[in-house]
Amino acid sequence: MSRFRGGHDIVGARDCAAALVWHALSVIYFDANATSPLCAVAREAWLDAVDRYPGNPSSLHRVGARADAALERAREQLASRLECDPGLIVWTSGATESANLAFHHLARAATPGSEAWVAAIEHPCVLASAALHFPERIHQLAVLKTGSLDLARFEKSLHEKPPALVAVMAANNETGVLQPWGEVRSLCRDAKVPFLCDATQWIGRRSAAALGACDYLFGSAHKMGGPKGAGFLKIASTRGFQPMYVGGPQESGRRAGTENLPGILSMIATLEDREQRIAGQEWRPSLAAKTAFEESLLASFPGAEIVGRSADRLWNTSMAVMPALDGCRQRWVVKLDKLGFAASTGSACASGKEQTSHVLSSMGYEPQRAANALRFSVSWESPPEEWERLLRTLKEIQDGRA
Numbered sequence: 001m002s003r004f005r006g007g008h009d010i011v012g013a014r015d016c017a018a019a020l021v022w023h024a025l026s027v028i029y030f031d032a033n034a035t036s037p038l039c040a041v042a043r044e045a046w047l048d049a050v051d052r053y054p055g056n057p058s059s060l061h062r063v064g065a066r067a068d069a070a071l072e073r074a075r076e077q078l079a080s081r082l083e084c085d086p087g088l089i090v091w092t093s094g095a096t097e098s099a100n101l102a103f104h105h106l107a108r109a110a111t112p113g114s115e116a117w118v119a120a121i122e123h124p125c126v127l128a129s130a131a132l133h134f135p136e137r138i139h140q141l142a143v144l145k146t147g148s149l150d151l152a153r154f155e156k157s158l159h160e161k162p163p164a165l166v167a168v169m170a171a172n173n174e175t176g177v178l179q180p181w182g183e184v185r186s187l188c189r190d191a192k193v194p195f196l197c198d199a200t201q202w203i204g205r206r207s208a209a210a211l212g213a214c215d216y217l218f219g220s221a222h223k224m225g226g227p228k229g230a231g232f233l234k235i236a237s238t239r240g241f242q243p244m245y246v247g248g249p250q251e252s253g254r255r256a257g258t259e260n261l262p263g264i265l266s267m268i269a270t271l272e273d274r275e276q277r278i279a280g281q282e283w284r285p286s287l288a289a290k291t292a293f294e295e296s297l298l299a300s301f302p303g304a305e306i307v308g309r310s311a312d313r314l315w316n317t318s319m320a321v322m323p324a325l326d327g328c329r330q331r332w333v334v335k336l337d338k339l340g341f342a343a344s345t346g347s348a349c350a351s352g353k354e355q356t357s358h359v360l361s362s363m364g365y366e367p368q369r370a371a372n373a374l375r376f377s378v379s380w381e382s383p384p385e386e387w388e389r390l391l392r393t394l395k396e397i398q399d400g401r402a
């Protein structure tokens with residue numbers, strides 16, 4: 001049988017580009033949280049931008065001015081989705097750069113000796129930026145067994161000794177568990193503490209509305225089906241921002257270097273496509289298929305567990321702690337890969353190093369259990385039926401048939 005997008009017909013030209021890629025790779029892709037394949041809308045917008053806007057947005061001639069106008073329109077579009085002032089958006093190369101840039105500024109704006117409070121489940125780009133800029137002054141915010149921030153504990157400590165900043169992500173990349181960023185933002189506002197939110201996995205999957213009320217906020221194009229190398233940081237104020245890159249007037253002096261205009265226009269076109277799909281609740285079939293997958297998995301695999309099952313999670317993500325494979329040293333993820341399924345053991349950065357996931361350990365999982373965790377994450381273009389095929393293949397592995 002063909003492995004062409006799981007053997008399903010692709011409806012509509014917009015899915016053709018992605019389908020060709022999958023055909024070439026002959027893979028069923030369950031790793032959209034690591035990176036989502038470039039969607040057709042993103043590809044078209046990127047190619048269109050390359051042809052229409054060859055100029056440098058900083059150039060003074062008309063070719064440059066056209067590029068600059070397109071860049072500013074994109075800024076307005078993003079700001080309108082986030083519900084914030086366009087002047088507060090800084091284009092970057094992605095989420096990691098945005099996190100570094102935010103901490104670079106926040107550390108310089110902070111009272112000497114003050115602490116950075118970061119959720120224990122943050123992505124390494126936040127944890128490492130905090131460690132670099134606030135050495136010995138980091139306090140990790142605890143999460144509950146569900147994978148959600150311990151809000152009560154956070155609120156209590158915020159009143160005792162306010163920090164220089166608080167960083168809590170919108171949705172976790174490993175478990176998909178949604179975090180109470182709205183509540184944290186309000187508490188921080190009352191306490192006059194800057195709030196930084198990593199919305200990389202949220203944007204493009206849930207509505208971006210109101211996210212712009214976070215003091216600092218960032219996202220990345222490639223997690224939602226846009227191109228790699230484009231992202232943004234929303235900052236708190238147009239005044240006094242401390243740049244990390246210097247040597248150019250771009251982004252009002254907040255981030256030197258020629259903007260990646262095709263990447264940015266492609267990212268915004270992708271976001272618009274995703275927001276329309278979200279408004280039309282087009283995620284429903286995918287969520288239903290994932291829920292059925294999780295129920296069957298729990299029924300078929302004694303000892304298996306769905307991480308954060310009782311919490312609100314992203315519709316596209318499921319993390320399962322699987323039973324150990326008998327008499328076999330090979331890990332689930334390797335077996336799956338050989339059978340044509342690309343999944344992950346945790347965040348892309350953590351999985352390369354074979355370390356216990358810091359997310360699972362902060363949720364109280366023992367290293368032996370965490371070692372058998374698999375993360376499955378799909379994109380908007382994934383046919384919902386692929387969840388069923390995944391389950392069948394997991395059963396074949398368990399029964400020793402594969």
Ligand code: PLP
Nearest residue numbers: 094095096123173198200201220
């Ligand atoms: N933040 C989260 C929650 C992520 O999942 C990732 C990527 O895995 C990043 C940040 C880093 O993103 P980028 O690849 O755009 O630097």
